[in-house]
Amino acid sequence: MPSALSPSAWLRGSRRPSWLSDPKVLRTEVLGGLVVALALIPEAISFSVIAGVDPAVGLFASFTMAVTIALVGGRPAMISAATGAVALVIAPLNREHGFGYLVTAVILAGVFQIVLGALGVAKLMRFVPRSVMVGFVNSLAILIFMAQVPEMTDVPWPVYPLIAAGLAMMVFFPKLTTVVPAPLVSIVILTVITVAAGIAVPTVGDKGDLPSSLPVPGLPDVPFTLDTLTTVAPFAFAMALVGLMESLMTAKLVDDITDTRSSKTRESVGQGVANIVTGFFGGMGGCAMIGQTMINVRVSGARTRLSTFLAGAFLMVLCIVFGPVVSDIPMAALVAVMVMVSVATFDWHSIAPRTLRRMPLGETVVMLVTVVCVVATHNLAIGVVVGSIAAMVVFARRVAQLAEVTAVTDPDGAAVVYRVTGELFFASSNELVGQFSYGTDPDRVVIDLSAAHIWDASSVAALDAVETKYAQRGKTVEIVGLNEPSARMHKTLSGKLVGG
Numbered sequence: 001m002p003s004a005l006s007p008s009a010w011l012r013g014s015r016r017p018s019w020l021s022d023p024k025v026l027r028t029e030v031l032g033g034l035v036v037a038l039a040l041i042p043e044a045i046s047f048s049v050i051a052g053v054d055p056a057v058g059l060f061a062s063f064t065m066a067v068t069i070a071l072v073g074g075r076p077a078m079i080s081a082a083t084g085a086v087a088l089v090i091a092p093l094n095r096e097h098g099f100g101y102l103v104t105a106v107i108l109a110g111v112f113q114i115v116l117g118a119l120g121v122a123k124l125m126r127f128v129p130r131s132v133m134v135g136f137v138n139s140l141a142i143l144i145f146m147a148q149v150p151e152m153t154d155v156p157w158p159v160y161p162l163i164a165a166g167l168a169m170m171v172f173f174p175k176l177t178t179v180v181p182a183p184l185v186s187i188v189i190l191t192v193i194t195v196a197a198g199i200a201v202p203t204v205g206d207k208g209d210l211p212s213s214l215p216v217p218g219l220p221d222v223p224f225t226l227d228t229l230t231t232v233a234p235f236a237f238a239m240a241l242v243g244l245m246e247s248l249m250t251a252k253l254v255d256d257i258t259d260t261r262s263s264k265t266r267e268s269v270g271q272g273v274a275n276i277v278t279g280f281f282g283g284m285g286g287c288a289m290i291g292q293t294m295i296n297v298r299v300s301g302a303r304t305r306l307s308t309f310l311a312g313a314f315l316m317v318l319c320i321v322f323g324p325v326v327s328d329i330p331m332a333a334l335v336a337v338m339v340m341v342s343v344a345t346f347d348w349h350s351i352a353p354r355t356l357r358r359m360p361l362g363e364t365v366v367m368l369v370t371v372v373c374v375v376a377t378h379n380l381a382i383g384v385v386v387g388s389i390a391a392m393v394v395f396a397r398r399v400a401q402l403a404e405v406t407a408v409t410d411p412d413g414a415a416v417v418y419r420v421t422g423e424l425f426f427a428s429s430n431e432l433v434g435q436f437s438y439g440t441d442p443d444r445v446v447i448d449l450s451a452a453h454i455w456d457a458s459s460v461a462a463l464d465a466v467e468t469k470y471a472q473r474g475k476t477v478e479i480v481g482l483n484e485p486s487a488r489m490h491k492t493l494s495g496k497l498v499g500g
Helices: 007-012 023-051 055-072 084-097 099-118 121-127 130-152 159-176 182-197 226-258 264-280 290-299 305-320 323-327 331-345 353-358 361-377 380-400 457-471 484-493
Strands: 404-409 415-424 444-454 476-480
Touching: 023 055, 023 084, 023 182, 023 290, 023 305, 023 331, 055 264, 055 305, 084 099, 084 226, 099 121, 099 226, 099 264, 121 226, 121 264, 130 159, 130 226, 130 290, 130 331, 130 361, 130 380, 159 182, 159 331, 182 290, 182 331, 226 264, 226 290, 226 380, 290 305, 290 331, 305 323, 361 380, 444 457, 444 484, 457 476, 457 484
Parallel strands: 415 444, 444 476
Antiparallel strands: 404 415
16 A cells, blocks of 8 residues: 655665656656646635635645645545635635634644544445446536636637647647646647737736745634634534545545555545644645646656645745746636546546446436536535435335245145345335235245345334234244344344334
8 A cells, every 4th residue: 555655764765766766757746746736826826716815825725735645645646735615615714704713724624634534434435336436527527627617708719729729739749759748738838829929818827916935834813712613613524524525535536547545544634634734834725636636647647646745846836936937827728738637537438328328227317416416516525425325225226126025835725935035124124014915824924034134123123013913813923044143133123123
């Protein structure tokens, strides 16, 4: 399992990261980090506007989140920075109580994430079905594209050919060479063209002023009282949940893309540490950024922590040292990059006619529910939760239909044997009581459960109801064939579920 090197390991040289021994890996990681840093600037500024804070706050958050998570996170090459989901959660707190309360909420959210990570919340990811994951990826691609639409409306006409040129370069340049990432080439060439030709189009500088110095750590300017805690705690907890949900889903996606495994528990704790550090440096907090992660992993081919670290480091260098140059980058160049990311992220196979014909209808419905919820709310966490619930309902309906009851009467008519097959739980057991012929059956009834399994109290209650109905008619019931777990549950609960 990938992990960060301890300081002692660095000194001993017992474990050398791949980028130290392979120049190609080093080049890929450095260039990947640079492309991500360029794409982070306008997004961080935009998220700052959503949260109602100065653009520098979002940029500082992106810097500290990326650098910290590169050291303590569980998923190498994943990018964490200021995000729109977190901005939406904490914006009301900043608007109603001020910036000091926002920073306090970020720090407290980090504490919550560490606690949740230590409690094993990451293990819940195993209950996210594939159909929800596909819906998550597709809705993410749609949101990335929708976020670019404002940059393509009510703009000067040269924006459109610039976007088209950027897309063309990213499609065809990799056919010539992959030494330099195509997005970086596109950004550089389009910037040179617009500056040299004096083309008046929206630029990064139009989004806001870039910071001119590094952030300085400090305590939030709030009264340290119980009233402050009760004010920020609900916002902090919401931020912790949303941040963990997006980060763990992104980590799982990167695992699938790279065919590697990562520690989700470590990632949960790492997100908490990164938010605490970010809060003390006056940042707005954040979580994993799926769009930037796709740029880093899928487009640039980065695979190590170095690209994540350099994305944060380059971000500050670009803002502080090369601020005037970065400000001249046309937004059209970054829009083209993000449009290409959205196209590459979308799972086109999932909507192919052949796939839809073969896929069970329930799976397709779950995917669509996830996409609709995410796109409607602009909240990936809500979509995942609703999609998972929908998947559970579909699964329950499917499994409930697998429970069957067949009856065989002895030749002499003295007894009848009912054979029950399938899984007995709340959904299937509700239909169980109506599967027996209480009035016409002989006096002895045998219920054979050797091909069934009892999962919950609802099933035991249903069997009790069957026995009661037969007893009211003076008939006896014998239950046979229970496996050990089913027998144990039946013995513990039978006759004790209805108060006397």
